[in-house]
Amino acid sequence: MLDSIQALWQDLRHAARALRRAPGFTTAVALTLGLGVGANAAMFGVVDRLMFRPFPYLRDAGTVHRVYLQTTVDGRTVTKREVPYTRWLDLRRWTTSFAQTAAVAQRPLALGTGEDAREREVAGVSASLFAMFDARPVLGRFFGASEDTVPRGAAVVVLSYRYWREAFGGADVIGRPLQVGTVRATIVGVAPPRFVGVASERAPAAFIPITTFPLAAGENKVDSYWRLYNWDWTSIVVRRKPGVSVAAASADLSAAHVRSRVAQRELDPGTAPPSLSRPRAVAGALRIAAGPDAGLEARTLLWVSGVALVVLLIAAANVTNLLLARALRRGRETAVRLALGVSRRRLASQALAEALLLAALGAVVGVLVAQSAAGALRLLVPGDEPLDAATDVRTLAAAAACALAAALLAAVGPALLGTRGDLAHRLRGRAGAARRSRARDGLLVAQGALSAALLVGAALFVRSLDAVRALPLGYDADRVLMVLPDYRGTKLDSAARVAFRRRLLATAQTIPGVRYAARVNSAPFGANAQPLFVPGVDSVARLGRFDFQLATPDFFAAMGTRVVRGRAFTDADREGAPPVAIVSRSMARALWPGRDPLGRCLRVGADTVPCATVVGVAEDAAERDLTSAERFVYYLPLDQRDPAGGNRMVVRVAGAHAAAMAEDVRRALTRAMPGQGYVTVEPLADLVSAQRRSWELGATMFAAFGLLALAVAAVGLYGVVAYDVAQRSHELSVRVALGASARAVARLVVGEGVAFALAGAGLGSIAALVAAPWIQPLLFRTSATDPRAYLGVGATLVAVAALASALPARRAARADPNAALRAE
Structure with missing residues (x-):
């Protein structure tokens, strides 16, 4: 046992010296591993908190449900x-x-x-x-x-x-x-x-x-x-x-x-x-996110976690290529050591020690990357627990496990290849480069394929997010605050409640910086519905759900919702006046296709109540959710339908961003509340952002990891092409000596890089097509087989491959023909 420990210690010291002598190689491996490990550690920290981490102090967590x-x-x-x-x-x-x-x-x-x-x-x-x-x-x-x-x-x-x-x-x-x-x-x-x-x-x-x-x-x-x-x-x-x-x-x-x-x-x-x-x-x-009713965000997070693992695989493949190149360069040294009696087992042990040190370096860099990413993830993922990768034991363990697995996976192939082969040929300086070159080429194609698959996913999520953002809201969310008074048990009779709510509305309209204010019965994405009856329409319900909003006259001005035909509500639309209504454009088309909706009759609640005459048509607004294809909404005057209701308010401010005035509005209105009452103020933009969060999460994380994978793959391609150019310097010099132009030599090198990219793009596209049925439910108005995404990713990979191959190609084009003649 003591001998084994001493041997391991000697191997670790030998590996440390070897890595210290090659700072460029060591830095490249540590950074490559660190990027992959950091991505996984950060995602592990988020998913663990949302889905798997036992609650603090909980006893026998496995038995609690x-x-x-x-x-x-x-x-x-x-x-x-x-x-x-x-x-x-x-x-x-x-x-x-x-x-x-x-x-x-x-x-x-x-x-x-x-x-x-x-x-x-x-x-x-x-x-x-x-x-x-x-x-x-x-x-x-x-x-x-x-x-x-x-x-x-x-x-x-x-x-x-x-x-x-x-x-x-x-x-x-x-x-x-x-x-x-x-x-x-x-x-x-x-x-x-x-x-x-x-x-x-x-x-x-x-x-x-x-x-x-x-x-x-x-x-x-x-x-x-x-x-x-x-x-x-x-x-x-x-x-x-x-x-x-x-x-x-x-x-x-x-x-x-x-x-x-x-x-x-x-x-x-x-x-x-x-x-x-x-x-x-x-x-x-x-944890609710891990339960049977997990929402779209939780499912998106699981996909993003899988993406992070793919990034780690790409990093491992890149490190494998670096180690293979190093094994080829050290082939003669390894052969000499074998000839002098060093056992293959000892060489494998030293390779393992080197992998352990590289894993440790990768884990340290990964934790730093995860810590840096914590702030961005905190903005995208709900929850109060901050991610502190440097102190969280579970995240540290995950980072160490990822780094160790990736380092060992990357080191196995080069270690085996470095201790096998024809010893005599190696001593004469002839490494079995062809077989190893094929291994490196295969790894390079695999990196390209995985990067292509991630970039396709990123393109699809970005297109999906663009589709969500392109949806017209029907109101100006950036300039609107939603106000909810809470009376905290203060009892007001109906008349007192009506009087107070009118006073509170008047107070809101006098706050400096407030342009319009209106009372409403509900906030967007919390719309209400009632039975609706329309003369001449057999069943309104079969056409879809019709949501309604009760509002005071300044509602449309406060929300920034345009009335495209007819008129908005006025002070004359009060209790006792003829009932009126305003309908959305989609609702008008659904109920009275090809006919003028103005002057039509709506009966709300029962088919025996008096008609509410349609006096206006408003632009479609997202009242129920962002993505519903049906925006059937109608508006009724609050003072006609429920004078004592309408506890909420919408407030439009003069500035570009309502959030800047939220605290001023809250304090001013809280001072006007009776008893211990208070008000809550929330920017409407925050409600809209919450509706978009799952698509923003998918687009941001897929794009970030896809670009990271592309960068790692590009570095790997550059390394392979540059190494091949160095190994083939004699061959390239002979080509130039025989009359090949510098452009032809450069085209040859770049062409090989582009060929790798095309092969990777093809395999990655196939993988993305296989995964398409599982990705489709996470997208909005975007096909998981959209050819534009696949073609765009292919073109991007080819362009990056051409750029990554350009510098080695430039070196190849400058090959000295005299070197070939002297060698001959």
């Missing part, structure tokens, strides 16, 4: 992770597979009072959740079961460590009051650092009993949430008993889900019977 309930609706499976609180009570009562169960809910609620009130993530959790963790409060205590009882839990709150430090500076806060939503709670504890419960994305600033949560959130179901099934807001977390498999736990949950649906039918006969809804349950991943 989030419950996903499924039903069949119209022949398709619908998965829910948020269910009625009553459903949790049923599943807790009717299952036997679990040692612990807990209920959790989370949403932004205001913490604090006055102008300092800010919406923060607040988690409502059952007291049983804390028992799943080995976490001790840094101050005070967690709340207990006696404070978490229906119908209303105690007014107590546990602060997160971060919020405690930010808001209170780490002072002793136990016993202090804190306004949490509509509840004035008493602080009873401060959670330890990094404790987030089971929050997958946004870390909670505070934890309150889940039975207190409905009241704190201002819900009107505070007296029924625990006995009815009409509010989906609770997630269920369970811990399996020892010896219970995941399949058995899911079966137990499914049986309880069936019983719960039967109980629901007793209260609500309109509930679909279990024979039709086929209730079932899954004890799934605790």
